[in-house]
Amino acid sequence: MSVDSDCIHRLFERQVGPRGDAVAVVSGADRLTYRELELRANRLAHRLRALGVGPEVPVAVCVRRSTWLVVALLATLKAGGCYLPLDPAHPAERLAAMAADAGVRVLVGDGSADLDVEHVVAPDVADGPGTPPEVAGLAGDNLAYVMYTSGSTGRPKGVMVEHRNVLGLLAATRDLFGFVPRDVWTLFASAAFDVSVWEMWGALLHGCTLVIVPDEVKRSPEEFRDLLRAERVTVLNQTPAAFHRLVDLDTSGLAVRVVVFAGEELKFASLRPWFDRHGDRKPLLVNMYGITETTVHSTFRVVTAQDLGTAPGSMIGGALPTQSITLVEHEIHVGGTGVTRGYLGRPGLTAQRYLPDPDRPGRRVYRSGDTARAVGDDLQYTGRLDHQVKIRGHRIELGEVEAALRAHDGVKDAVVTALPDQSGDRRLVAYLLGEPAPDLREHLRRTLPEYMVPAVFVELDAFPLTANGKVDRAALPEPDGVRPDLAEPFAAPSTxxxxxxxxxxxxxxxxxxxxxxxxxxxxxxxxxxxxxxxxxxxxxxxxxxxxxxxxxxxxxxxxxxxxxxxx
Missing domain, CATH: 1.10.1200.10 (ACP-like)
Structure with a gap:
């Protein structure tokens, strides 16, 4: 694998020869072999080329979770373009804003989103050449995808990721995990969440099978467990919150050999029931840390039963072989092949976060905003320098939620924080000045995805302030449990x-x-x-x-x- 000159889709094409009749993607009863996936993606890629798609041209992909989603993403790369994954579950206003910000002219969609673009193409193109289109000059430093993350100013920001960034990640992890064609992966994450890059291309570029987990199955621990059994899944990627829902189930009969944790802080103590029943060798549990700007994963650490009594749950290990980690006044700076190009159309923000690498002339490091301390050869994650949080794997800039709240006529000012609930999960709590109407939650749902809408609204007369006149977030009161102002009058339960x-x-x-x-x-x-x-x-x-x-x-x-x- 040549990280600098190769491309994601070319490595996939090399799997088609030896793995042509093997199952590449599973979605319910729909199963595509490598040869069938190649044929469908090539037909769509030729259609995209005819519409002007080529190197550095963004293509919005808004397709429900299915084999056609993988076809659409792969076809975009084969056409030479870069894909902009849009989650159909997100508000239409948000999807339209991201597509406009990226300058999208072409949408591959299945009718789940209505965007104002020049060309809309369904993924199921039934005719056209079945061979890959020729795209001159395409190399590893061309864009593979643009993925939007929450923005502190209220405007999501697009991270530009090149082919070589993804291939560097796979080169770093292939030998660590010993991936082989008989492995079966799940696509659990949304295509608009960066872990999907690792799940999808990690499976398909190693000749493995990718099982798409339906949304309704993701929400049911029992049905998800049954799917893992039925499809003989061996490589499982989970946020700690999602995996916690499996811990208390009967998980006998699973074929899983490795579980990769990512997306949020892993509390080692939560794994005690799992270790008590399964031990710590099979499956192997691996904690990985990373960010979209450094291509999904940057560090790794194998978690053992010994960690339950000796290590805190925020140990994130050391750098992957193709990455570097340095601490500058406790802030994590990430270097290496995973460092992406920057933020689309945001040169000022790019210059603030992507800095010259002092040890490698001509390269850059990314200022993560995360803090850590060294403990031997390990890193211990200690928090954030700003007001960004991660909840159930989703990266949320609290400033974006606050900006959406202030856009409501009845809200004079807003502060949002994340507080733990009884299960240890965190939820957003909004503190408000003013007299917001009962439609506030619906107002937010028009612009923010579900995971960014606060669970609780607390109305205050004034915010507590520090000696410097800034909002004292630590002094904000706990939610008082008072029933919010709803349209329905209160009627007490009786039976x-x-x-x-x-x-x-x-x-x-x-x-x-x-x-x-x-x-x-x-x-x-x-x-x-x-x-x-x-x-x-x-x-x-x-x-x-x-x-x-x-x-x-x-x-x-x-x-x-x-x-x-x-x-």
């Missing part, structure tokens, strides 16, 4: 089942009194929290509660009636 459901919902939503007709999602609920609540209802009440039930029956009144009908 034993209604009261029991209300108690469980109140614990999860940080609201003391929940009315019969209060909507779960208007109270700050979201899909992952609904999954946890359904599990608690099954455990405590012995009822057939499911995620689908809570998505359909969003009030205590309707939920109780649905459960009574099933009993």
């Amino acid at each position: 034993p089942l209604e009261k029991a459901i209300a108690e469980i919902w109140a614990e999860a939503l940080w609201v003391d009194d929940i009315g019969l007709d209060d909507d779960f999602f208007d109270l700050g609920g979201q899909s992952l929290l609904a999954t946890q609540v359904a599990a608690t209802m099954r455990e405590r009440l012995g009822v057939a509660a499911s995620l689908r039930l809570l998505m359909d029956e969003t009030t205590i009144r309707s939920c109780a009636k649905a459960l009574e009908r099933r009993s």
